[in-house]
Amino acid sequence: MYQTLLTALxxxxxxxxxxRPDKLNAINNLLMTELGLAIDEALANAEVRSVILTGxxxxxxxxxxxxxxxxxxxxxxxxxxxxxxxxFFKIERSPKPIVAAVNGFALGGGCELAMACxxxxxxxxxxxxxxxxxxxxxxxxxxxxxxxxxxxxxRAMELLMTGAVxxxxxxxxxxxxxxxxxxxxxxxxTKELLQLINTKAPLAVAWVIAAANAVxxxxxxxxxxxxxxxxxxxxxxxxxxxKSAFLEKRKPVFTGK
Ligand code: COA
Numbered sequence: 001m002y003q004t005l006l007t008a009l010x011x012x013x014x015x016x017x018x019x020r021p022d023k024l025n026a027i028n029n030l031l032m033t034e035l036g037l038a039i040d041e042a043l044a045n046a047e048v049r050s051v052i053l054t055g056x057x058x059x060x061x062x063x064x065x066x067x068x069x070x071x072x073x074x075x076x077x078x079x080x081x082x083x084x085x086x087x088f089f090k091i092e093r094s095p096k097p098i099v100a101a102v103n104g105f106a107l108g109g110g111c112e113l114a115m116a117c118x119x120x121x122x123x124x125x126x127x128x129x130x131x132x133x134x135x136x137x138x139x140x141x142x143x144x145x146x147x148x149x150x151x152x153x154x155r156a157m158e159l160l161m162t163g164a165v166x167x168x169x170x171x172x173x174x175x176x177x178x179x180x181x182x183x184x185x186x187x188x189x190t191k192e193l194l195q196l197i198n199t200k201a202p203l204a205v206a207w208v209i210a211a212a213n214a215v216x217x218x219x220x221x222x223x224x225x226x227x228x229x230x231x232x233x234x235x236x237x238x239x240x241x242x243k244s245a246f247l248e249k250r251k252p253v254f255t256g257k
Contacts, residue, residue, distance in 0.1 A: 004031040005038055006056065012049035013194050014042050015187070017056050024063035025055040027084075027109045031066075036087040043094060049202065050194040051094070053117055054101040055110075058183055061100065061126070064108025067135065081140030084109065088116035088141050092213060095206035097197050101190040102126040103183060107165065112139055115146035115176075118209060121193065122168045122177035123186040129165035149216050151176055201238035202256040 006017040016038050018025040027035075042048045055061040070080070091098050091113075100106075100117035106128050114120050114128070122128075130143045138144065139160070148156040151174040159166065171177040181189045197205060207229035214222030233239045237257040245252035 002034045002038065004028070005034050007038060009045075009047060011191070011195060012047060012198055013052060013191055014045075014048045014050075015052045015054065016042070017054050018062050019056040021055070021057035021060070023066065024060035024105060025057070025110070026063050026066040027113070028066035028069050029080075029083075032084055032087055036090060039087070039090050039094065039098075042098075043096060048096065049198045050097040050099070052099055052101050052187070052190050052194065053091075053113065054187065054190075055103050058104060058125070060105040060110070061102045062107075062110030062113055063105045064110050064131075065140070070135075070137070077140075084112070084141035088112060091116045092118075093210075094118075095209060096202075097194060097205060097209070099190055099194060101186050102128070102177065103186055107131055108139065108143070109141050112141035112143040112146065115150060116142065120171075120177045121179045121181065121186065121190045122171055123183040124168050124180055125183060126168040126171065126177065126180070127165050128171045128176055129163065130160050131163035131165065133161065133163045145216070150174075199251075199254075201233075201236070201242060201252075201254040203236055203238060204233060207232065 004018070004020055006019045008015045018031065020026060020031065042051050098117050100114040100120045102114050102120055102122040104123065104125055106114045106126060108131060111128050111130055130139050130147060132139050144160060147159065155174060168177060168180045172180050179189065211222055211226040211229055214220040214225045238254045241254060242252045
């Protein structure tokens with residue numbers, strides 16, 4: 001049981017709902033702690049094949065870090081950023097797919113959270129932005145890096161410097177959101193996508209996440225990671241099953257082995 005999150009597991013999909021709607025789901029310290037714990041639980045629970053992150057209510061996914069808690073010394077500021085970075089890396093590096101269903105404002109830390117997910121599906125009223133400069137701040141949970149990776153340097157620089165907020169149609173055009181749906185369809189459409197992914201071989205899915213993430217990791221050679229994963233697949237029961245099913249003209253049944 002969490003104080004700031006709701007969780008619901010259905011059809012092997014865990015929906016984690018950020019639940020501070022009266023504060024537009026602003027991410028306070030407790031919420032960041034609980035989010036890290038909820039991701040740990042999702043990774044440890046074999047029943048969970050994939051995860052959706054969304055926000056309670058119809059107005060916000062998360063309107064940023066909780067501004068009322070942004071106090072203290074330089075070192076304390078850095079510690080706030082570091083804690084969030086660690087939780088968001090855990091999301092980004094999760095071997096199980098984690099998708100953001102952005103149901104409203106995704107600003108500041110909310111936008112950064114959505115960007116740490118493997119991809120984003122948005123409702124028509126979704127709004128994205130990194131408005132930290134309005135507060136005399138910079139993003140602290142990876143926003144300068146992931147926004148640049150996702151939409152390119154020029155567009156990211158403009159958004160980061162102006163603090164401008166973009167609507168769902170612009171986010172779709174920029175590639176920040178993969179799909180835009182009416183608010184009341186958002187969760188079902190996101191679940192449909194994950195149900196499709198959940199029919200695929202789990203190890204193969206985990207390895208495409210790791211290889212794609214390596215693009216933005218200077219310590220890693222993504223081509224080598226991909227080639228190794230390709231070879232590792234040969235040693236899995238699921239690849240044998242996938243091949244047999246194709247040749248026998250039937251649907252594969254994967255076991256994650
Ligand atoms: N931190 C803390 N509280 C926040 C918050 C945040 N990031 N974003 C919203 N809230 C709170 C408001 O203070 C308000 O609380 P109150 O009812 O106790 O006064 C409540 O959520 C509703 O927000 P409100 O501003 O009244 O809603 P709005 O519809 O007028 O405006 C936004 C919506 C998103 C434009 C506006 O809330 C906003 O600009 N939020 C901050 C966004 C931001 O700068 N994020 C980056 C933080 S680093």
